[in-house]
Amino acid sequence: MQGEIRRREFHAPLGRTGLDVYLRNKRPASSAQFGPDRTLLFVHGATYPASVVFDLPVEGVSWMDYIAARGFDVWLVDLPGYGHSSRPKEMSAAPQDGPPVITTDVAIASIGAAVDFICGDCALDRLNLLGWSWGTAIMAGYTQANPSRVNKLALFAPLWIAKDAPSLGDLSGQIGAWRGVTRDEAKDRWLRGVPEGSRDGIVPPGVFDAFWAAALATDPVGAAMNPPVLRAPNGVLHDVRRFWMQAQPTWDPRSIECPTLIVLGEWDADTPPAMALQIFPLLTRAKWKKLALLGRGTHTMALETGRGLLFSTVQSFLEA
Helix, strand or coil: CCCCCEEEEEEEECCCCEEEEEEEEEECCCCCHHHHHHHEEEEEECCCCCCHHHHCCEEEEEEHHHHHHCCCEEEECCCCCCCCCCHHHHHHHHHHHHHCCCCHHHHHHHHHHHHHHHHHEEEEEEEEEEEHHHHHHHHHHHHHCCCEEEEEEEEECCCCCCCCCCCCCCCCCCCCCCEEEEEHHHHHHHCCCCCCCCCCCCCCCHHHHHHHHHHHCCCHEEECCCCCCCCCCCCCHHHHCCCCCCCCCCCCCCCCCCCEEEEEEEECCCCHHHHHHHHHHHHCCCCEEEEEEEECCCHHHCCCHHHHHHHHHHHHHCCC
16 A cells, blocks of 8 residues: 555647546655556546546545555546536537537547547556446547557446437437536436335445535536536437447447456446446457446445445456
8 A cells, every 4th residue: 555645637638629638647656657557547427527436535535546545547537528627619508509519439539638648648658448337438449449558448337238218318309519417316316226225325424415516516607507507518418329229339349459347336227237248248359358246336336335346346457
């Protein structure tokens, strides 16, 4: 275990789009050099920024802290339109006034900008990637296109072919530029897959309130609305409807060659275990692979009472 953890923050430009991506870094203060096997980049899913999920202290320690304390150089990225990154102009207007923004291809380009920045800052040629939810398709898509840049790939709660519309929003009509998520909607979605008798205690006391406050703090415009909302780009909904609900995923597991971990909670109602079970046998070229189904966890297991099992499972994969 390491001692003091150093935190750094950066913004990297996204090509000629006029947008930027926010990067946060945590590492042991006692170290300055880390190899590819000890460098990790997180990306978030469809709704909540990485900075809110992966670096929210729960009982004093965030997931980033946990990994950095074990001698790793840990990074996260907020995609454009999320968190501390810049927002497309369409998000300043009414959602129905613009097309869905930040589609999967834009998100993959954002990961490219983040990886290039990290590799340049740290003199690396590759690193480890971890995606959550929609972020698994983003990280896997980047890995498929840039295999030499990825050391290991971790897919937490992976998105795959969907028969039913997701809980993110209505896909039956026009999809606007963005959507607003209220506090009640966020809490209901979090607990949706948990059996009625098991809901007490799955989220540590005060964690949901801290999570929601941190999320709103990244979006002052949404927070000032009545009721307060967290605004999220709708590019992912557009892609779910035209790709995953049409049995046309945006990446091919058979193209992945690096060691790959799939991990999720048994009560994940957003990306249920059936999705992971479809992906795993298709990873035919992975150097090695592992599938871990963890008990008493939801889609947001990273902030739950059982998060320690998730953390140790991913850590074991990274250090193997």
